[in-house]
Amino acid sequence: MTRGVASAPGALFRTILLSVTVLLAGGGALSAATDGFQAFTTETARRVSVRRHPVDLPAVALENQAGSRFTLADLRGSWLLVDFIYTRCPTFCTALGGDFAQLERQLAGPVVRGQVRLLSVSFDPTHDPPAELAAYVRRFRGRDGGWQAARPLTDDGLQQLTAAFGITVIPDRLGGYTHNAAIHLVDPAGRLVDIFDLGEVDRIRETILRKVQP
């Protein structure tokens, strides 16, 4: 049992053979773990995944800024843009609100015809009663017609929604939250079909216009 035994030419050959096998298997595993080297983060993986396999969304009960109650299923029949916010948010939600206001204006035609709707869902329902939601939409001069802000009526509903959409919310030390910010596209059948980054207003507008004016 000395090191000399392992240095035999046969050992070298076998080692190279096994190392190459391990490398190939490892490459395969890495490819599988990154959706073919496309998605290295959870956020990208979420986008790749919904484009391949649209997600059926749960009919969660919501309450909007006017105090009206409805479920996500009631919004079927039109294309729906969804983002997740909390109204006290000083960062991402402000950017999301700005994007939504722009989209509401730029898609005014389809919005008026009822082909497109915008929905901001609060993941902090206790702090976001209808009055706060209304103030949030007003802050961005949203027109209150095509853009609804709503909160889930139950904690269970909130969890179903964040799970279906793939939203992770973690409390920060300042009493607020850190969360992944994105704009989600739901088709008229109520399935999540695409996810866009913040600031991709042009791409979202083009995508929607292509869909509603074939």
Next chain:
Amino acid sequence: MNKRWPSPALLAVFLVLALLAPPIRHRLEQTMSAQMLVQIPLLAAAGWSLARAFPARALAKVEPWNHRGITGLVLITVVAAIWMLPRSLDAATSHPSMVAAKYLSVPLLIGWPLGVSWPLAGFVVRGVFLMEFVATFFRLGWLYLISPIRLCNNYALDDQQRLGRYMLAIGVGLLIWLAWKLVWGRFESFSSTDIHPAAIPQP
């Protein structure tokens, strides 16, 4: 067998069980830095310890397939690459199957092969592996420090940047240690802890 510990196998089992305990697991997975720099290295250490518990004869049978520890170090590199993906770190805190994969693969496919292969590796193989190890700390540390976006949905940006700073600091520390060893140390001489069980003459 190392006489200071009652049994390396026992130590390995104890380590993995301790890391599985919900309060410890939760605590270590709460921050990105603790998961990457404490939990995963300790899981690897459990595997390393397990390698010491293996009978020399069993290890000697593997040796012809693991010339100078190369196969083992290649295996470690690819498995570690998978656990360096931000996606894996995210999933390893929330999906039970990924938790199980982490608790099994890090000890058995990183720690154990390291314990088996490191003593077989010579100066060149060790040097290549260590330089790549140090470079990884610099590369990832730099990425985490400058990335304006969060790479893990479960962790905050300041946590990611803190991990970046820690990794750069560790990289610098490792580099200094390596340089010191190259200049004043003796690389080829194996210290008592480096002796492969198979190399010890059986009485």
